[in-house]
Amino acid sequence: MVLSSVLGFPRIGAQRELKKTTEAYWAGKVDIAELERVGKDLRAQNWAKQQAAGVDIIPSNDFSYYDHILDLSLSLNIVAERYSKYNLSTIDTTFAMGRGLQREGVDVPANEMVKWFDSNYHYVRPTFSHSTAFKLNNTKAVDEYLEAKAQGIETRPVLIGPVSLLFLGKADKDSQDLEPISLLEKLLPIYADYLAKIAAAGAASVQIDEPILVLDLPENVQAAFKTAYEFLANYQATLPKITIASYFGDARPNLAAIKGLPVAGFHYDFVRVPEQLEEVAAALTPEQTLSVGIVDGRNVWKADFAKALKIVEAAKAKIGADRVVVATSSSLLHTPVTLENEIKLNPEIKDWLSFATQKLDEVVIIAKAATHGVESVAAEFAANAASIAARASSSITNDPAVRQRVESITADQIKRKSAFATRLEEQKKNLNLPSFPTTTIGSFPQTKEIRINRNKFTKGEITAAEYEKFIEQEIAEVVKFQEEVGLDVLVHGEPERNDMVQYFGERLKGFVFTQNGWVQSYGSRYVRPPIIVGDVSRPAPMTVKESKFAQSLTSKPMKGMLTGPVTCLRWSFPRNDISPKQQAQQLALALRDEVNDLEAAGIYVIQVDEPAIREGLPLRAGAERDDYVKYAVESFRLSTSGVEDKTQIHSHFCYSDLDPAHIKALDADVVSIEFSKKDDNKYIEEFSNYPNHIGLGVFDIHSPRVPSQEELEAKIQSIVGVYPKENLWVNPDCGLKTRKWDETKKQLTNMVNAAKIYREKYSS
Numbered sequence: 001m002v003l004s005s006v007l008g009f010p011r012i013g014a015q016r017e018l019k020k021t022t023e024a025y026w027a028g029k030v031d032i033a034e035l036e037r038v039g040k041d042l043r044a045q046n047w048a049k050q051q052a053a054g055v056d057i058i059p060s061n062d063f064s065y066y067d068h069i070l071d072l073s074l075s076l077n078i079v080a081e082r083y084s085k086y087n088l089s090t091i092d093t094t095f096a097m098g099r100g101l102q103r104e105g106v107d108v109p110a111n112e113m114v115k116w117f118d119s120n121y122h123y124v125r126p127t128f129s130h131s132t133a134f135k136l137n138n139t140k141a142v143d144e145y146l147e148a149k150a151q152g153i154e155t156r157p158v159l160i161g162p163v164s165l166l167f168l169g170k171a172d173k174d175s176q177d178l179e180p181i182s183l184l185e186k187l188l189p190i191y192a193d194y195l196a197k198i199a200a201a202g203a204a205s206v207q208i209d210e211p212i213l214v215l216d217l218p219e220n221v222q223a224a225f226k227t228a229y230e231f232l233a234n235y236q237a238t239l240p241k242i243t244i245a246s247y248f249g250d251a252r253p254n255l256a257a258i259k260g261l262p263v264a265g266f267h268y269d270f271v272r273v274p275e276q277l278e279e280v281a282a283a284l285t286p287e288q289t290l291s292v293g294i295v296d297g298r299n300v301w302k303a304d305f306a307k308a309l310k311i312v313e314a315a316k317a318k319i320g321a322d323r324v325v326v327a328t329s330s331s332l333l334h335t336p337v338t339l340e341n342e343i344k345l346n347p348e349i350k351d352w353l354s355f356a357t358q359k360l361d362e363v364v365i366i367a368k369a370a371t372h373g374v375e376s377v378a379a380e381f382a383a384n385a386a387s388i389a390a391r392a393s394s395s396i397t398n399d400p401a402v403r404q405r406v407e408s409i410t411a412d413q414i415k416r417k418s419a420f421a422t423r424l425e426e427q428k429k430n431l432n433l434p435s436f437p438t439t440t441i442g443s444f445p446q447t448k449e450i451r452i453n454r455n456k457f458t459k460g461e462i463t464a465a466e467y468e469k470f471i472e473q474e475i476a477e478v479v480k481f482q483e484e485v486g487l488d489v490l491v492h493g494e495p496e497r498n499d500m501v502q503y504f505g506e507r508l509k510g511f512v513f514t515q516n517g518w519v520q521s522y523g524s525r526y527v528r529p530p531i532i533v534g535d536v537s538r539p540a541p542m543t544v545k546e547s548k549f550a551q552s553l554t555s556k557p558m559k560g561m562l563t564g565p566v567t568c569l570r571w572s573f574p575r576n577d578i579s580p581k582q583q584a585q586q587l588a589l590a591l592r593d594e595v596n597d598l599e600a601a602g603i604y605v606i607q608v609d610e611p612a613i614r615e616g617l618p619l620r621a622g623a624e625r626d627d628y629v630k631y632a633v634e635s636f637r638l639s640t641s642g643v644e645d646k647t648q649i650h651s652h653f654c655y656s657d658l659d660p661a662h663i664k665a666l667d668a669d670v671v672s673i674e675f676s677k678k679d680d681n682k683y684i685e686e687f688s689n690y691p692n693h694i695g696l697g698v699f700d701i702h703s704p705r706v707p708s709q710e711e712l713e714a715k716i717q718s719i720v721g722v723y724p725k726e727n728l729w730v731n732p733d734c735g736l737k738t739r740k741w742d743e744t745k746k747q748l749t750n751m752v753n754a755a756k757i758y759r760e761k762y763s764s
């Protein structure tokens with residue numbers, strides 16, 4: 001019998017219950033008991049849903065109030081003294097580590113937050129030091145397993161594996177010489193003890209995620225798998241059966257490191273890499289199971305049942321039905337909860353889609369077909385084949401004019417008119433900026449009032465004219481504040497935007513968007529990625545009106561603000577019927593028209609944000625990665641190279657260490673980079689000979705914490721020690737949309753004053 005399995009389910013709730021209650025808790029509007037009640041309710045609903053769908057292997061411990069990697073850090077006491085010293089509750093320590101905490105008697109910044117592989121999910125990076133003393137602080141996985149059991153549902157707890165946990169972490173400030181993987185032997189007894197407790201609670205098996213198996217790993221990390229899993233196999237107490245799960249890529253290059261490990265089975269991602277079946281199956285011992293990840297945990301398209309079943313049948317033929325499991329390719333955390341409430345989607349397109357709840361049925365149907373034959377699910381297979389065929393032949397997907405324009409892209413279109421030195425001179429004359437110029441990354445606080453007004457407009461409760469007037473007032477306030485505080489290059493604040501990608505998706509042909517398709521990005525922040533269904537083009541200017549209005553209010557330069565082609569692609573659900581490169585080129589051409597229109601409207605500083613360019617980088621070095629870098633860079637340049645030399649092109653990156661070579665290849669006049677949480681200046685040293693200008697983020701916008709002016713001066717001081725001061729801009733790490741106004745005002749005042757000190761210091 002072929003079982004069905006799910007690697008993780010979204011925890012946010014179909015109505016974003018988790019966000020609403022968490023934020024209410026932070027605001028002191030609900031207590032911990034209410035937050036925990038909502039958490040428990042969500043877990044119960046998710047388990048019941050999966051049981052009702054007929055899923056055989058249902059996960060537990062996939063729930064988290066903030067981030068599941070952070071939860072494991074807390075369970076294993078990977079908590080720096082700067083947090084533990086306050087003796088906060090587990091949940092408050094979690095939030096302090098996730099988002100920083102500043103209140104009477106407490107002042108601690110957040111831990112670093114980084115991208116989860118190539119997804120738009122962010123995890124809080126475990127930080128290890130010489131003084132890290134592993135111990136079991138809590139038994140979250142046991143508690144949640146027992147909670148499901150009390151509901152009458154047997155689950156398989158999920159944990160991040162010990163090797164991935166260490167490798168994905170970093171050495172803390174005070175222990176820079178520490179290689180986290182060297183702590184494996186200290187970690188394992190505690191990890192094993194945790195597993196023993198899970199077994200003692202009655203769990204027969206666990207899913208241990210080792211997603212780093214799809215990365216290029218140094219030899220000592222490869223060797224760590226043997227050390228870890230042999231230790232667990234020989235542990236003195238009984239442990240649950242272990243399935244090691246890898247996802248988001250090709251595990252074959254690390255197969256030698258896990259072949260023959262004493263575990264019950266492995267899970268691999270066959271949506272991404274179907275061709276790994278032969279080798280991963282051959283690497284199994286005769287008893288080990290193979291979990292075939294065949295329903296996409298990262299996209300919203302219906303699985304092609306016939307295609308999926310072929311892979312499952314091939315696995316069965318190799319190792320026998322009883323050792324094969326049909327699974328989601330990864331956790332479903334990265335997909336929206338359900339299609340059920342999407343009443344506005346064009347029914348033709350809706351029929352092509354599948355969100356987390358619908359994917360449960362897909363896994364069950366494919367497993368049933370593999371167990372009892374296709375006849376047992378003939379109607380489901382026929383309906384699936386019909387919708388796959390309908391999508392393939394639909395006119396919605398193909399626009400000949402767009403295809404033709406992409407075909408005609410020339411080399412001249414991806415090159416600015418002059419080299420940077422010439423452009424710089426023109427821009428100096430045009431913009432007349434001081435040294436250490438200050439700016440922000442674009443968004444200002446998205447207040448409740450803004451969201452309520454947008455909501456009213458969407459529902460037709462206020463007219464377009466009323467909404468526009470409201471937005472103009474917001475822009476005017478943001479401009480006034482920036483003038484008062486003394487910023488040099490102003491922004492309009494993006495009040496008209498719900499999200500930096502969704503906003504563009506809603507204005508471009510070829511996209512559809514959902515009413516409720518939320519996906520967790522980090523903590524309580526969610527996104528509603530638009531879905532690319534067809535060829536992309538720009539029916540009309542998207543941002544010109546707001547930027548032009550903002551410029552009319554000030555004599556300082558106003559920065560136009562666009563989201564770049566690769567970021568629009570990465571933060572949407574992309575098509576899987578044409579290549580990412582084609583989609584990026586289509587987007588780039590649409591944005592090129594927008595950039596040119598902004599310039600024609602008198603906007604001479606234009607920022608094209610590409611924060612997602614790093615996350616799109618294929619996880620392993622090689623031809624695929626080289627190809628990506630080439631088309632990603634060319635797409636950015638295609639969108640920005642149509643302007644005159646006097647127009648200054650900015651770009652912005654956050655959440656990632658983008659390879660300096662790739663940043664340089666973009667040839668933007670100014671790039672702003674997230675920097676405030678970097679512990680050292682190694683990264684920017686690589687830019688010391690780079691002629692184009694860089695703005696380094698001097699404070700963390702994810703945290704409500706206000707850094708003092710002195711702290712910001714010290715940050716600038718450390719930067720000018722290694723980076724040419726003539727080329728330095730001063731700005732926050734990213735946009736301020738998640739902040740409150742009072743925090744923003746204090747943060748920016750301190751930032752501008754700190755920059756002014758340096759401007760004066762080096763004025764002669």
Ligand SMILES: CN1c2c(nc(N)[nH]c2=O)NC[C@@H]1CNc1ccc(C(=O)N[C@@H](CCC(=O)N[C@@H](CCC(=O)N[C@@H](CCC(=O)O)C(=O)O)C(=O)O)C(=O)O)cc1
Binds near residue numbers: 446448501502526
């Ligand atoms: C910069 N980042 C982004 C990423 N991905 C994106 N797609 N966008 C990004 O900006 N990835 C990396 C980073 C970090 N990630 C994020 C992600 C999300 C946020 C964020 O602030 N999200 C908001 C939701 C934004 C949004 O779409 N808002 C809508 C809907 C607002 C809403 O809830 N309306 C209410 C009604 C009004 C009310 O009563 O409040 C409703 O519908 O019920 C809008 O503004 O119109 C979030 O709140 O999670 C930040 C960084």
Ligand SMILES: N[C@@H](CCS)C(=O)O
Binds near residue numbers: 561735
């Ligand atoms: N312009 C955007 C960039 C976020 S990455 C903002 O300021 O929110």
Ligand SMILES: [Zn+2]
Binds near residue numbers: 441652653734
């Ligand atoms: Zn950013």
